[in-house]
Structures are given as structure tokens and as C-alpha cells.
Amino acid sequence: MLKMNNISKLYQTEMVQTHALRDFNLHVDEGEFIAVTGPSGSGKTTFLNIAGMLEPFSSGEYLLDGIDVGKLNDNQRADCRNQKIGFIFQGFNLIPDLNLYENIEVPLRYRGIKASERKRRIEQCLEQVGLASRAKHLPQQLSGGQQQRVAIARALAGEPRFLLADEPTGNLDSLMARQVMELLEQINRDGATIIMVTHDPELARRAPRNIQVVDGQLADFTLYQGAQNLKNVAGA
Amino acid sequence: MLEIKPIFHALCRSKVGAILLLIQIAITTAIVSNAAFIIQDRVAFLNQDTGYPEHDIFKFNVMTFGQDVDINQQIELDETMLRSLPEVIDAAMSSSIPLSGGGSASDFSLKPAPQEGLSVRTAYFFIDDHGINTYGVNLVMGRNFSEDEVLVTNNVDKRPSVTIVSQTLLNELFPKGNGLGQTIYFGETPLKVIGVVEKMMSPWLKDSRPDNLAFIPYINAKSLAQFVVRTKPDQRDAVMKEVENLMLKNYSKRVINNIKGLDELKNQYVAADKLMMRMLIVLITILVLVTALGIFGLTLFNISKRTKQIGTRRALGARKSAIIYYFLVENAMICGVGLILGCIAALLLGQLLMQHFSIAALPPSYIAGTAIMVFVMSLLAVFGPAKRAANISPSIATRTI
Numbered sequence A: 001m002l003k004m005n006n007i008s009k010l011y012q013t014e015m016v017q018t019h020a021l022r023d024f025n026l027h028v029d030e031g032e033f034i035a036v037t038g039p040s041g042s043g044k045t046t047f048l049n050i051a052g053m054l055e056p057f058s059s060g061e062y063l064l065d066g067i068d069v070g071k072l073n074d075n076q077r078a079d080c081r082n083q084k085i086g087f088i089f090q091g092f093n094l095i096p097d098l099n100l101y102e103n104i105e106v107p108l109r110y111r112g113i114k115a116s117e118r119k120r121r122i123e124q125c126l127e128q129v130g131l132a133s134r135a136k137h138l139p140q141q142l143s144g145g146q147q148q149r150v151a152i153a154r155a156l157a158g159e160p161r162f163l164l165a166d167e168p169t170g171n172l173d174s175l176m177a178r179q180v181m182e183l184l185e186q187i188n189r190d191g192a193t194i195i196m197v198t199h200d201p202e203l204a205r206r207a208p209r210n211i212q213v214v215d216g217q218l219a220d221f222t223l224y225q226g227a228q229n230l231k232n233v234a235g236a
Numbered sequence B: 001m002l003e004i005k006p007i008f009h010a011l012c013r014s015k016v017g018a019i020l021l022l023i024q025i026a027i028t029t030a031i032v033s034n035a036a037f038i039i040q041d042r043v044a045f046l047n048q049d050t051g052y053p054e055h056d057i058f059k060f061n062v063m064t065f066g067q068d069v070d071i072n073q074q075i076e077l078d079e080t081m082l083r084s085l086p087e088v089i090d091a092a093m094s095s096s097i098p099l100s101g102g103g104s105a106s107d108f109s110l111k112p113a114p115q116e117g118l119s120v121r122t123a124y125f126f127i128d129d130h131g132i133n134t135y136g137v138n139l140v141m142g143r144n145f146s147e148d149e150v151l152v153t154n155n156v157d158k159r160p161s162v163t164i165v166s167q168t169l170l171n172e173l174f175p176k177g178n179g180l181g182q183t184i185y186f187g188e189t190p191l192k193v194i195g196v197v198e199k200m201m202s203p204w205l206k207d208s209r210p211d212n213l214a215f216i217p218y219i220n221a222k223s224l225a226q227f228v229v230r231t232k233p234d235q236r237d238a239v240m241k242e243v244e245n246l247m248l249k250n251y252s253k254r255v256i257n258n259i260k261g262l263d264e265l266k267n268q269y270v271a272a273d274k275l276m277m278r279m280l281i282v283l284i285t286i287l288v289l290v291t292a293l294g295i296f297g298l299t300l301f302n303i304s305k306r307t308k309q310i311g312t313r314r315a316l317g318a319r320k321s322a323i324i325y326y327f328l329v330e331n332a333m334i335c336g337v338g339l340i341l342g343c344i345a346a347l348l349l350g351q352l353l354m355q356h357f358s359i360a361a362l363p364p365s366y367i368a369g370t371a372i373m374v375f376v377m378s379l380l381a382v383f384g385p386a387k388r389a390a391n392i393s394p395s396i397a398t399r400t401i
């Protein structure tokens, strides 16, 4: 479903060039749950941003669902993000001036879904994350864990095939973190492919597949779990 | 694309900046629409037709100090000399000068004083049968004075018997339009209306009756007299330069001064109006600029405050156009409310001005025009910052905490 071949990302600032990713190769199949770990500054966020089409890459080839991402224009990338990808951020990134209902509605409106269908999906997603009674609350009235669950509901509402999470539990205590992790596992069981960056080794271990990014590349000692993943190694 | 409801809700939840801007827009609309109307009113006033070819006419004063001359006779000589100049169309002594701000006025009545009758305030000039031609005004009914109707005298008991009046004056005294040939009273002196001029303005453009004027054929020259000369087009300057010498050559014991074009006199008279008009133009320009800057600044501020939110929206699938649209709609909402308040305020301000100053009622078209202008300007002011917002990278969403 996701194929990255020799992806490189070069950040050019006045003083320094940073190779955030170098000849990065990765294949991800439909339905996988991957935890990405690695030292700070190794390029995990960069990888996730490129996977989510939030940033362009410098060279290489990236196919998502068979679409050559490098050939899309800005509007096409925006539409593709909207339809295929759900994002979960470390800082939750809820819009402070919108209540929970309206926050979840944001990506649905960009997709042009009509109001009755939006309502159905939002209510269903709020139910799923256990916040149905709080639809009219503003984000600042919720705890961090609750906010992250809303953010997950927002990511789910568009029924994306692909969920990208950058340290979704980074701002949460361990209890909250475990709740969020359980939610993600549930979502994965329902069919979504998930890539999650995390610093928490315990959470990473719960994911069926672990990859480690070191210095802009997949580390050699990346552990693969399961026969399906072994197949990927052969493919790469 | 229609995101109006959430934009409105978001706006309601952080409204301080919006309210300030809204008030500014309201004030701008109220002031600009009224000021624009006043400016237009002044422009119409300054550009009005006075009935005179102002650029071809000039006046000068003659102050005679010599005692060895009969002034009435001398004036006839002077007039003959002036009229014979090739550049001059006609010349006459005139007791007052139109558009100059100085002159005489009186009540002209249908009954001799002290009887009470319909009476109308009007300016009047003592002038001879060359007055019509010298002032270049258009005699539409009746006839000019004949030479023997012009009373040249030093005896104040003698009275003239005819008059030529402006159309508006006659219409006011005789609304039925049968004024020509009738007798009106200048104090107790009966004057028969023998001619009607289409349009000639009095010395006071700002008078409540600026176009009521009567010519009375009476010449009783004093040591201080005023002359009016009309030249052929473009030859006025030359005559104005020469006139002092020519007059002194005729008789030297006098002073010729105050040689001024009719247009110059008018400009002096309306100088305050022009100044007010310029100040108003400056005022509304500044107001509009400040409002535009306010909108521009608030949008920039909102964008920097919402950088992360914009990045997140982009990550969630907003196209660049959706971001621009967001800010345009938000601005249109603020502006819309501001304009509604502004229109109400404009009406109230207009009424206030009407009550306290002699200003006509503000026509709604001025409010509508100003509102449209402010709206368009606000969209222009917001467009640049909104485009900048649209260029915020979606990666901001993961790169900022």
C-alpha cells in the first residue's frame, strides 16, 4: 500500500545542509500497525511528514496506493490527504475556537460531505472514543487524554485507510497513553493501516511491526515480526 | 466549501479584535459617507453656473481725490475710453460686484413701504444700460434700459423708474409668471420690470437667495467707484495690466486699485469652502487608509496566532483556496456587521448634521456607495495576508508543539 524507494530529504538552511532522510526504503502493506522508534533528530517526523504528503521530498519515489505522490500538485495532495490519510499529532492540534463536534467536522467539510452524513459520522466517532456527551465542549475544557481521543475521532471521521501518528502519547501520562494505544489497536483491527512514531518502548513493543530510524535511514537491526513482514524484507 | 457556520462560531469565541475592527468599519462608513456627500455638495457649489463669463470679466476700484472734476462726467469719459479699447467688449460702473461677498441688498415688495405685502430679499446693482452686456448675462424677456431711462444725478431725491431682474427674483414675486411689466417697490420707489435675465448671481453665493439680483439704472458716482470690464476671450490679462495707466491718463488725481478678475473674487469668497473640502478629502482618505491598515493588521495578527491551526487544516485536507476563502469569509462577516452599524450611524450622523448645519439630508445612495467601497477595500486588504496564510506549510502541524 505504501512504497518508498530511495527517498531522500535535504533541509537546506543558510549555514547547514541536513540530510533528514537518506535513501530511505520502506514497504507497508494494507492493515499493518507499525511503530517507528529512533533517537531524537533521526528523521522520524520527517519520514511521517513525507508519508503524509505534508512535505515534499528531495529525491526518490513514493507510491501511495499506486499513486506516484511526486507527480501530484498541491490541490491533489490536499485532496489525497483528506481522503486517504488521518493524522494524529503529539500536540493534539485541535482548533481552539471550535467545539468538539466542529473540530471533527473540519476534514469532512473539506471533503464536501453533506450535513446529515457528517452528523452521522461525527456522532459515531465521538461514541467510539467515548466522548459523545461532550460534543459541544471546547477543547480547553477537556483533559489531554480526552483531547487526543477527539483528535483520533477527527482522524477517523473521514474513514481513512491510513493513520499517521507522531508521538500520539507524547504529552500523556501512562494511563492515558495506554487508553489511546488501545483505541489505535481497535482501529487497526477494524482495518486501518497505522504508522505510529513513539519514544515509548513499551508501546512500541505492542505494535506488530517495529522499525527504527537512525540517522535518516532504516536501521539494520530493525526487528521484523510475523511472516508477512519477512516477505516485505525480501521485497525490499 | 460553505463553511460559514463554523467560521461564525469561531469568530464569536474570540471576538475582541473583531469587535474593534467592526467598530472601526462602522465609524469609517458613517464618516466617509457623510463627508463624501458634503464634498460632492461643495463641488457642485463651487462649479455652479453663475451666469457670468467669469474669466472674461474684471473689476477695479477708482478712488478720486482731485476736487476739480465732476465725477459723474469723468466716469462717462472713462467708460467711453474703456469701451473704445479693441480688446474690450463693454464696460460699466457697477455699485457692487457679483460673487465678491460685498454689496447691497434690500427687500423688494409688491406694495410700497410701509404697506405690508409680499416682499423678497434681493441684491441690487446701480448700473447703466451697458450692465447687461458688460456682465455678459442672458436677457430672456423684455428689453434693456434705454439711454434716457438711466438716471445720472447728484440729487438723491431723484428716483429711477425701471428695473431689470433675475428670473428667480421675478418668479418669487410673481409665481404665476406674469411679472414682466409689473411694478415692484424698492422701499417706496416704484420700479417697472422691463427685462428679465435668465441667470445672474448676487454678491453672496452662500446667501439663502444667491440668485436674486436687480439692476437699477441710477448713476450717482462718489469718490469711490467700482468699474466692471468684459474683454474678448483671453485678452483680459492684457487689459488688466494697462487699465491703471489708461485711467490715470484720463485723469490723474485718483488711485486705481483692486484690479481683480471675477473668477479671482469668487475664489476668495469660496476659499473657506475649498479648504473645508480639501480637509474632508484628507480626512476620509486617512480614515479609509487606517481602516484598511487595521484590517490588514488584524488579519496578519490572526494568521500568526493561528499558524498551527492553518497548518493543521492543510494537513486535514484544506486546499490553499479554502484557507484564503476562510479569511475572506471571516472578514466579510466582520465587515458585514460593521457596515450595518455603519449605515445606521451614517443616517444618524447625517440627521445630526442636518439639524445643526445647513446641510441637506444624506441620500441613501451615498451610504450604499460608501458601504460597497469599504467592503471592496476590506476584501483587498485581507487578500494579501490570506494568500500568505495559504502558503503556510502543512508540516507546521507536526513541527510545532
Ligand SMILES: Nc1ncnc2c1ncn2[C@@H]1O[C@H](COP(=O)(O)OP(=O)(O)OP(=O)(O)O)[C@@H](O)[C@H]1O
Binding pocket: A011, A012, A013, A018, A019, A020, A038, A039, A040, A041, A042, A043, A044, A045, A046, A047
Ligand atoms: N524545517 C527544517 N529545516 C531544517 N532542518 C530540519 C527541519 N526539520 C527538521 N530538520 C532536521 O532534520 C532532522 C530530522 O528531524 P526530525 O524532526 O525528522 O527528527 P525526529 O526523529 O522526529 O526527532 P524527534 O524524536 O526529536 O521528534 C533533524 O536534524 C532536524 O534538525
Ligand SMILES: [Mg+2]
Binding pocket: A044, A045, A046, A166
Ligand atoms: Mg519528531
